[in-house]
Amino acid sequence: MAVIITEDGIAADDWADKTVYPFDVFWSGQELPEEALAVEFPNDRKPEDLVPWLDRIEMIRVEFPSFADGRGFSLARRLRTLGYKGRLRAAGPVVSDQHRAAVRVGFDEIELPESVAARQPAEHWVIRKQGSYQQRLAS
Amino acid sequence: MYEYTDFDEAFVRERVAEFRGQVERRLDGSLTEDEFKPLRLMNGLYLQLHAYMLRIAVPYGTLNGRQMRQFAYIADRWDRGYGHFTTRQNIQFNWPKLQDVPDMLEALADVQMHAMQTSGNCIRNVTADHFSGAATDEIADPRPTAELLRQWSTDHPEFTWLGRKFKIAVTGSEHDRAVIKAHDIGLRLVQDDDGNPGYEVLVGGGLGRTPMLGKVVREFLPKEHLLPYVEAILQVYNLIGRRDNKYKARIKILVHETGIDEIRRLVESTFQENLARFNGVNQEVFDRIEASFAAPEFEPVYDVTPAVDAGLRSWIDTNVADHREPHYAIVTISLKGIGETPGDATSDQMRIMAALAEEFAHDELRISHEQNVILPHVPRRHLAEIYRRLKDAGLATANIGLVSDIIACPGMDYCALATARSIPVAQKISETFADIDRQRDIGPLKIKISGCINACGHHHVGHIGILGLDRAGVENYQITLGGDGTETASIGERAGPGFAYDEIVPAVERLIEAYLDHRSEDTETFLEVYRRMGPAPFKAALYPEAEARSNAA
Numbered sequence A: 001m002a003v004i005i006t007e008d009g010i011a012a013d014d015w016a017d018k019t020v021y022p023f024d025v026f027w028s029g030q031e032l033p034e035e036a037l038a039v040e041f042p043n044d045r046k047p048e049d050l051v052p053w054l055d056r057i058e059m060i061r062v063e064f065p066s067f068a069d070g071r072g073f074s075l076a077r078r079l080r081t082l083g084y085k086g087r088l089r090a091a092g093p094v095v096s097d098q099h100r101a102a103v104r105v106g107f108d109e110i111e112l113p114e115s116v117a118a119r120q121p122a123e124h125w126v127i128r129k130q131g132s133y134q135q136r137l138a139s
Numbered sequence B: 001m002y003e004y005t006d007f008d009e010a011f012v013r014e015r016v017a018e019f020r021g022q023v024e025r026r027l028d029g030s031l032t033e034d035e036f037k038p039l040r041l042m043n044g045l046y047l048q049l050h051a052y053m054l055r056i057a058v059p060y061g062t063l064n065g066r067q068m069r070q071f072a073y074i075a076d077r078w079d080r081g082y083g084h085f086t087t088r089q090n091i092q093f094n095w096p097k098l099q100d101v102p103d104m105l106e107a108l109a110d111v112q113m114h115a116m117q118t119s120g121n122c123i124r125n126v127t128a129d130h131f132s133g134a135a136t137d138e139i140a141d142p143r144p145t146a147e148l149l150r151q152w153s154t155d156h157p158e159f160t161w162l163g164r165k166f167k168i169a170v171t172g173s174e175h176d177r178a179v180i181k182a183h184d185i186g187l188r189l190v191q192d193d194d195g196n197p198g199y200e201v202l203v204g205g206g207l208g209r210t211p212m213l214g215k216v217v218r219e220f221l222p223k224e225h226l227l228p229y230v231e232a233i234l235q236v237y238n239l240i241g242r243r244d245n246k247y248k249a250r251i252k253i254l255v256h257e258t259g260i261d262e263i264r265r266l267v268e269s270t271f272q273e274n275l276a277r278f279n280g281v282n283q284e285v286f287d288r289i290e291a292s293f294a295a296p297e298f299e300p301v302y303d304v305t306p307a308v309d310a311g312l313r314s315w316i317d318t319n320v321a322d323h324r325e326p327h328y329a330i331v332t333i334s335l336k337g338i339g340e341t342p343g344d345a346t347s348d349q350m351r352i353m354a355a356l357a358e359e360f361a362h363d364e365l366r367i368s369h370e371q372n373v374i375l376p377h378v379p380r381r382h383l384a385e386i387y388r389r390l391k392d393a394g395l396a397t398a399n400i401g402l403v404s405d406i407i408a409c410p411g412m413d414y415c416a417l418a419t420a421r422s423i424p425v426a427q428k429i430s431e432t433f434a435d436i437d438r439q440r441d442i443g444p445l446k447i448k449i450s451g452c453i454n455a456c457g458h459h460h461v462g463h464i465g466i467l468g469l470d471r472a473g474v475e476n477y478q479i480t481l482g483g484d485g486t487e488t489a490s491i492g493e494r495a496g497p498g499f500a501y502d503e504i505v506p507a508v509e510r511l512i513e514a515y516l517d518h519r520s521e522d523t524e525t526f527l528e529v530y531r532r533m534g535p536a537p538f539k540a541a542l543y544p545e546a547e548a549r550s551n552a553a
């Protein structure tokens, strides 16, 4: 089972029993739940496509096919810029050194494959205290 | 010069500690080599042919004597007593041991330096005109902009895992000494009609296997909008740049395939969104950056006595440029001694250059992308003494801008990607034209050599470019002609079939003979003749047999 990492440490996946709908669900005519609506976000899709539904969505699961593919960082930033306030999850084999960046662009949590989590114990995920030039420079 | 704030200081120290931890995690197996690789690259550590290589940033090429001395110390303590200055205003040490690297980084932090983001798929060390603050044709000093970009791009949470490396260069002069058209983003400081400061923004330049010149994406960007605008370019690139093929992943390919008009549209709309999120830059922080690049306190004006010594005169002619203060000069110290490795300096030479800066030149040095070292602010009354000391140190070669002032990448001697040697080719050309009088007769000529198609030696923008390839296990050198990296930039054109290792230097000699034969007067340069006459006379010189055959036919 996947492992969830947050700033508070390692946790169980509280969404494991709930559905995460495919990205195209909004155009499929399918009946959508009133609550607990979660969506997959493949990292080659456009955030603008979700704008009409951003208020309703409770979780977006942004895919990281590999730790070296950093599109997800920009996607998170854009979803937040577009006004998304719900839960934002980075899902894939990222490394603990990316936790700081993930939080800074707006992710709430990381969903890590078990095999990757096994090599990276909880203490590796504690975010080191590091200043942010971007915060410092923004007026 | 920029002095670290407490924030900068704490930041680099923390980065060193973090890297120390990453090395430990690699050694204990919690990081795989695949995972460790980008982390070490982001701290400047490459794996080369024979050993690791540590690449240290000299942001926008500016450093002081103490920092130069620290390079000498690092070279002696952890390397082999020398360092190599690169075409991106970095210095490389070729023989560090992995377990020593955190200590080397700590030694850099002691003098307000770092190796962050000198490699890897992130925003690299920002480069700028090496004559900044001293040039006669400068509109504004590009270094505050470069420092601002250095800070903004450091550990940027969005742009540290890009599809490919990303290079930014800034110039503040009419004459482009920073090759901004060959960068992912090129910035030129300009003023609008009302005299407001801003930038002309170019995007999509780059050399490598598909050389392209940057295109103007915004003619005038108000100064205060720089960060949100650059952030928009990066965001568009990060989201839609190709990741399926390493060789098509630079932004130049995206600009080429998408078209500059569509890229402009995407960037502008993202920029508008960004403006809502952060409007410009914290003025207090930026004011401090600007203030730290104030000109040094120049000496009062005095009359300059002309040099009499012939050697000194010849060195002044080639290696000394005019300064914005007439009683000052800009001195370029050639790291291209005849037969030497271009860009290399020993620790002793570094200490001598540091001492000259400290004693005579307002404690400032620059590294140029042409792999030389510059004293940007030299009172002319000290030129004779500086020349004398440089000569004693083997650093007074009077060849700046001439045939032996060659740019060469490390090539097969160090680089794991190389397909051919480049340093020995540079050395042989320089030995062939050792006579400085002959070089002066030939005049301005830029020869640039790369040891593989990645083009780190910028051969595409050399008047004569040389690219070393591997043809069935044998080195083969292709020649390109007519390249130019300045404000009149152009990509060199391939001359024809390549040459074997022992044929390439004679081929270069024939090119130069052809130029001398065809120039209309002594002042017409190689590039001017090429632009006037085209490649035909040069091809005829390169391939006499083909010429003979076609004449016979």
Ligand code: SF4
Residues within 6 Å of the ligand: B409, B410, B411, B412, B415, B416, B417, B418, B419, B450, B451, B452, B453, B454, B455, B456, B457
């Ligand atoms: S051009 Fe090729 S050989 Fe030369 S330094 Fe770059 S990658 Fe290495």
